[in-house]
Amino acid sequence: MRLRRVVVTGLGIVSPLGVGHEVVWSNLLASKSGARRVDDFEVGDLPCQIACRIPLGSSEEGKFNPDDWMEPKEQRKVDPFIVFAMAASTQALRDSGFAAKTTEQQERTGVLIGSGIGGIGGINDAAITLKEKGPRRISPFFIPGRLINLASGYVSIEHGLKGPNHSVVTACSTGAHAIGDAARLIALDDADVMVAGGAESPVNRLSLAGFAACRALSTGFNDAPEKGSRPYDKDRDGFVMGEGAGVVVLEEYEHAKARGAHIYAEVVGYGLSGDAHHITAPAEDGNGGYRSMAAALKRAGLQASDIDYINAHGTSTPLGDEIELGAVTRLLGEHAPNVVMSSTKSAVGHLLGAAGAVEAIFSLMAIRDNIAPPTINLDNPSVETAINLAPHKPVEKTIDVALSNSFGFGGTNASLIFSRAD
Amino acid sequence: MSDIEDRVRKIVVEHLNVEADKVTEKASFMDDLGADSLDQVELVMAFEEEFGVEIPDDAAESIQTFGDAVAFLSKATS
Numbered sequence: 001m002r003l004r005r006v007v008v009t010g011l012g013i014v015s016p017l018g019v020g021h022e023v024v025w026s027n028l029l030a031s032k033s034g035a036r037r038v039d040d041f042e043v044g045d046l047p048c049q050i051a052c053r054i055p056l057g058s059s060e061e062g063k064f065n066p067d068d069w070m071e072p073k074e075q076r077k078v079d080p081f082i083v084f085a086m087a088a089s090t091q092a093l094r095d096s097g098f099a100a101k102t103t104e105q106q107e108r109t110g111v112l113i114g115s116g117i118g119g120i121g122g123i124n125d126a127a128i129t130l131k132e133k134g135p136r137r138i139s140p141f142f143i144p145g146r147l148i149n150l151a152s153g154y155v156s157i158e159h160g161l162k163g164p165n166h167s168v169v170t171a172c173s174t175g176a177h178a179i180g181d182a183a184r185l186i187a188l189d190d191a192d193v194m195v196a197g198g199a200e201s202p203v204n205r206l207s208l209a210g211f212a213a214c215r216a217l218s219t220g221f222n223d224a225p226e227k228g229s230r231p232y233d234k235d236r237d238g239f240v241m242g243e244g245a246g247v248v249v250l251e252e253y254e255h256a257k258a259r260g261a262h263i264y265a266e267v268v269g270y271g272l273s274g275d276a277h278h279i280t281a282p283a284e285d286g287n288g289g290y291r292s293m294a295a296a297l298k299r300a301g302l303q304a305s306d307i308d309y310i311n312a313h314g315t316s317t318p319l320g321d322e323i324e325l326g327a328v329t330r331l332l333g334e335h336a337p338n339v340v341m342s343s344t345k346s347a348v349g350h351l352l353g354a355a356g357a358v359e360a361i362f363s364l365m366a367i368r369d370n371i372a373p374p375t376i377n378l379d380n381p382s383v384e385t386a387i388n389l390a391p392h393k394p395v396e397k398t399i400d401v402a403l404s405n406s407f408g409f410g411g412t413n414a415s416l417i418f419s420r421a422d
Numbered sequence: 423m424s425d426i427e428d429r430v431r432k433i434v435v436e437h438l439n440v441e442a443d444k445v446t447e448k449a450s451f452m453d454d455l456g457a458d459s460l461d462q463v464e465l466v467m468a469f470e471e472e473f474g475v476e477i478p479d480d481a482a483e484s485i486q487t488f489g490d491a492v493a494f495l496s497k498a499t500s
Binding site: 071072073136137139140141144 | 437438439460463464467470471476
């Protein structure tokens with residue numbers, strides 16, 4: 001079967017560095033951090049007391065006002081990840097200039113937004129209600145407001161999108177899988193346009209306790225939150241949780257050309273693999289990540305030497321960063337000195353199921369502006385590498401091809417490759 | 423009576439995000455105030471919570487308008 005070409009024509013983002021891709025991008029290039037001490041719930045008894053938080057405020061200032069994106073009556077029924085998904089989707093569609101107006105357009109436009117842990121905050125609250133007040137006090141909106149695929153559901157209802165309605169749940173690879181799978185739906189002619197990405201609202205006591213129990217979170221920077229996320233640095237001690245959503249509008253190439261849309265880049269490669277090793281730890285030899293990247297290159301018909309920029313998974317965990325770096329080094333071979341690889345999680349934190357989508361957007365902006373965003377807090381790399389890890393400051397260079405990695409609990413790996421469109 | 427009306431109206435306004443003056447005696451939650459079947463279930467739960475009463479399912483089905491709710495709750499709490 002012949003595959004159709006797929007391009008990205010719209011971007012939408014809600015993140016700890018702000019709302020809207022231009023604002024977030026400029027904060028990212030200015031080496032800012034979205035991390036701070038958690039102060040809206042009790043954290044005194046938790047080993048990790050920091051997270052990267054969405055700045056609340058007016059949309060004009062690039063901050064988040066949920067009322068601009070979803071009616072207050074509807075917000076009350078859902079967990080915040082759905083509100084974030086609505087905000088990012090509306091932005092992405094506006095940015096693309098596409099609206100599904102005719103019946104045919106509606107039926108050829110779908111939604112594929114995932115989340116890693118969905119409405120875990122609301123599930124926590126409802127469990128307490130059940131215990132304290134009994135089953136009659138459980139809201140009819142409890143289930144539909146927590147289900148992960150309801151992000152796709154709400155977005156489809158808001159914008160009248162009647163094509164494929166789907167979702168992905170692959171932990172920290174969710175956002176990348178969502179974009180990759182959605183691109184394939186277009187490539188295989190199941191849709192002409194897809195609204196795709198990931199959303200997450202994990203900053204609550206239960207999630208912090210759970211991820212801390214996995215020994216995944218940073219615990220040594222409670223008094224210096226902005227220093228907590230430090231991928232590749234020798235003092236890194238775990239990831240800093242983030243929150244938000246990233247959504248892109250994917251479109252069949254001729255469809256985008258015909259309406260004169262601005263094209264950010266083409267989705268040329270998508271690779272997937274499984275570690276089959278451990279539920280939380282990556283395989284020591286980085287084989288899963290390597291095969292995911294190699295599969296994406298194969299699909300793209302490119303060589304490792306074609307890669308200009310890599311947005312790393314790079315979560316700032318002691319184990320994961322070096323394993324990924326090893327896999328990338330093996331993939332690049334002699335080309336390593338020509339590549340810039342950064343972890344933008346150093347600035348926005350780890351958005352779990354939204355991470356892959358937000359980082360895909362950063363990769364697309366890197367291609368647009370020919371600039372690689374920095375890895376902040378990288379004071380003393382724990383390993384020597386020929387790859388430029390963009391410590392502290394962005395790196396200007398020609399970027400025609402960008403690869404974005406996402407690896408998740410369960411040993412699930414996804415790599416996306418974007419290429420400047422002709 | 424007016425106290426009950428005020429309390430019911432407040433709940434309806436909050437849950438359905440409608441203007442208070444739209445919440446008239448004959449206003450139907452679903453036909454006039456934009457509620458769907460899930461909103462209706464949640465409204466009844468909110469009435470139960472506010473007035474400390476239990477509204478059985480068959481009685482809940484008969485509460486279709488603001489007036490129905492006020493009448494039911496006036497009787498249930500008298």
